Amino acid sequence: MNLMKGRSLLTLEEFTANEIETLVDLAVAVKAEKKERRFPERLKHRNIALIFLKPSCRTRTSFVVAAADEAANLQVFPEEDIRFGVKESTKDIARVLGRIFDGIALRGDHVLIQEFAHYSGVPVWNALSEDYHPTQVLADLMTIKESLGCLKDVNIAFVGDGQSNMVTSLIIVARKLGLHLRVVSPRSRWPLQSKLDKLASRDDPGSVVVTEHVTEGVRGADVVYGDIWVSMGQEQDTTALVQALGPYKITHATMQATCNPAAIFMHCMPALHDDDTEFARKYPGVCDVSNEVFEGPLSRVFEQSENRMHTIKAVMIATIGG
Numbered sequence: 001m002n003l004m005k006g007r008s009l010l011t012l013e014e015f016t017a018n019e020i021e022t023l024v025d026l027a028v029a030v031k032a033e034k035k036e037r038r039f040p041e042r043l044k045h046r047n048i049a050l051i052f053l054k055p056s057c058r059t060r061t062s063f064v065v066a067a068a069d070e071a072a073n074l075q076v077f078p079e080e081d082i083r084f085g086v087k088e089s090t091k092d093i094a095r096v097l098g099r100i101f102d103g104i105a106l107r108g109d110h111v112l113i114q115e116f117a118h119y120s121g122v123p124v125w126n127a128l129s130e131d132y133h134p135t136q137v138l139a140d141l142m143t144i145k146e147s148l149g150c151l152k153d154v155n156i157a158f159v160g161d162g163q164s165n166m167v168t169s170l171i172i173v174a175r176k177l178g179l180h181l182r183v184v185s186p187r188s189r190w191p192l193q194s195k196l197d198k199l200a201s202r203d204d205p206g207s208v209v210v211t212e213h214v215t216e217g218v219r220g221a222d223v224v225y226g227d228i229w230v231s232m233g234q235e236q237d238t239t240a241l242v243q244a245l246g247p248y249k250i251t252h253a254t255m256q257a258t259c260n261p262a263a264i265f266m267h268c269m270p271a272l273h274d275d276d277t278e279f280a281r282k283y284p285g286v287c288d289v290s291n292e293v294f295e296g297p298l299s300r301v302f303e304q305s306e307n308r309m310h311t312i313k314a315v316m317i318a319t320i321g322g
């Protein structure tokens with residue numbers, strides 16, 4: 001674990017399979033500790049900044065609670081406080097905050113996060129960019145391990161928008177850790193071939209297949225994974241996305257098509273699964289999963305949400321902990 005000290009988490013590409021598994025195992029251990037109300041304060045006297053340039057429920061609260069559990073000092077900056085490039089460059093802000101804080105979580109454009117990490121000199125944790133969501137996928141791995149007992153050779157069918165940041169992050173961990181990922185998506189939303197090529201390496205133990213056929217794509221899956229169709233900033237494309245992704249809504253029929261009665265359902269959330277949101281009422285047909293599946297016995301969505309906190313705690317301990 002010492003090898004992870006001082007390092008940023010930008011995509012998970014920068015971590016080996018061994019290191020990713022170590023983070024997941026550490027998260028399992030800190031979860032057990034918390035259940036026993038043991039708090040070893042491994043982040044005492046560490047100062048942590050959270051800069052969120054987009055809204056967040058899970059990621060932000062996970063950093064807040066994980067830091068509190070480990071006795072860190074934490075400051076949350078709303079978007080209007082840190083104005084990158086308005087009267088101060090990203091490079092200068094990064095160098096200032098890097099002198100003051102021990103670790104910084106940043107949600108925003110990926111290029112900005114990369115530049116910030118480059119100049120800050122302290123670990124920077126990508127709390128979601130348009131391209132990657134590494135802290136989410138760590139929680140997903142933890143949830144799979146808890147539910148299925150292992151990670152190797154698990155079959156995951158992601159059903160929905162193949163161009164989402166979750167798909168990129170799932171591709172990275174699937175290839176590295178020996179999982180088998182099927183991206184089930186309309187052709188118009190397939191991951192870009194250039195991205196698939198960039199993320200591939202000859203020695204990868206895992207595999208990635210892209211298909212537009214739902215029944216074929218989910219057959220044999222251990223995990224059916226969904227994501228909201230309209231991400232932050234894509235609202236103007238809602239009608240087109242609903243039209244393209246409508247046939248990819250995850251329903252009881254999708255779960256049955258896995259031919260695996262033990263297949264679990266996962267979702268990074270927020271999920272549109274009923275009419276309890278303004279957005280779902282405004283755009284009929286925008287629900288990406290049926291209520292039956294979301295609320296069903298094989299849904300692991302709230303375990304995933306809880307595990308955001310344990311995995312984020314593990315990342316902070318591994319990279320800046322005492």
Ligand code: CP
Nearest residue numbers: 056057058059268269
């Ligand atoms: N899954 C996720 O990142 O949720 P938030 O946007 O609420 O942080």
